[in-house]
Amino acid sequence: MPSEPTAETLLDVRDITVSFDGFKAITNLSLQVPRGSLRVLIGPNGAGKSTLLDTIIGKVRPERGEVRFGGQVISRLPEHRIAGLGICRKFQAPGVLEGLTVRENLLLTARRNKGVLGILKAPSAAEHARADELLRLTGLTARADIPAGSLAHGEKQWLEIGMVVAADPELLLLDEPTAGMTAQETAQTAALIHTLAGRHTVLVIDHDMHFVELLKAPITVLHQGQVFREGNLETLRADPEVMEIYLGRPKEAV
């Protein structure tokens, strides 16, 4: 049974079951994430991580249970209403427009709710200031005026994170944000995510244990559509069952 959420709980997934044509991708899963915290979600392929994120954003519906956000049941709302409440998933960002500069991409995203006329007007001083803030946050200030298409892979990922953050979401869902990154880019991404937590609540899926280690955050391990364990990396690494299901290989491999 799910434990009772506290006043600080922002995301409260209660006992959800999700099926695809009779196959249970998630079974009686409960997860609570406190406001302003950083949480990491790991688990072997097919554990249900992406399906959980899809359920949170309303792309798939649980057949049982519910998802609450700030106390409100959101699991029966359409996807755009859920997004409007302040839940953003990174890949939902309107990908980087490669012909525009980094700054223009940020300005455009920050203004996309203002309609066509709003977008056509010259950006205000406040909008430029916000873009400057996002450039600093993502470490892209020196790259502000080059076309986004010229960015390195890692930089493009940071721009995408900046574009999601431009909407000032309360809950940020990041699905494998370090895929394809170098070790240095991965470390910079961990630092960026630390900066985001606090003002935002952040839920990160990743397979890269080095990155997970850098995040220094509570970890939820999913297995076969259920929460298998919760704890910090040290505790999980010392848990033979986690080693077995998650890694399927000896501890030294982690």
Ligand SMILES: Nc1ncnc2c1ncn2[C@@H]1O[C@H](COP(=O)(O)OP(=O)(O)OP(=O)(O)O)[C@@H](O)[C@H]1O
């Ligand atoms: N649309 C779908 N139709 C049918 N089965 C699906 C669908 N989406 C996911 N599944 C199945 O549900 C299970 C959970 O998949 P999910 O993608 O959520 O796992 P995951 O933990 O994100 O895995 P990975 O790390 O490989 O991305 C898998 O067995 C998958 O094949």
